[in-house]
Amino acid sequence: MDPRLVAYFASLGIGEEDAARALEGWEVREATRCGKVVALVATRGPEIHFVSLAARRAMSRRNILEFLAPLIEQYGYATTRVPLTETNHRLRECLGFVKTWEDAQFSYWVAAAIPYQKQQEE
Numbered sequence: 001m002d003p004r005l006v007a008y009f010a011s012l013g014i015g016e017e018d019a020a021r022a023l024e025g026w027e028v029r030e031a032t033r034c035g036k037v038v039a040l041v042a043t044r045g046p047e048i049h050f051v052s053l054a055a056r057r058a059m060s061r062r063n064i065l066e067f068l069a070p071l072i073e074q075y076g077y078a079t080t081r082v083p084l085t086e087t088n089h090r091l092r093e094c095l096g097f098v099k100t101w102e103d104a105q106f107s108y109w110v111a112a113a114i115p116y117q118k119q120q121e122e
Helices: 003-011 016-022 061-075 090-094
Strands: 027-033 036-044 047-052 078-083 098-102 106-111
Touching (some): 003 047
Parallel strands (some): 047 078
Antiparallel strands (some): 027 036, 078 106
């Protein structure tokens, strides 16, 4: 298993020995940009997680729409959860996610619209 994916799962409180079990039910795909793998994207139902494998700006708008749009189209929303230790939410907010609540470990976010779509004139 990719060590960056293992590190990501560790940030979610899932140990390396439990990572394979934790992936049960998740679809993990690679996101590419300019022919290079730049991120791993894990989805299960409406929940999505991007694990960047590159430095800055790994994901393009095309990548984001490729993975996020189908969830919103199928479920009407997409969700993600973030460890409370993570305080930089700029990307989530740019993607249209809004914080809904938090517990002792995570903050929970939801997006109900596909990002980067032109506004329809009324």
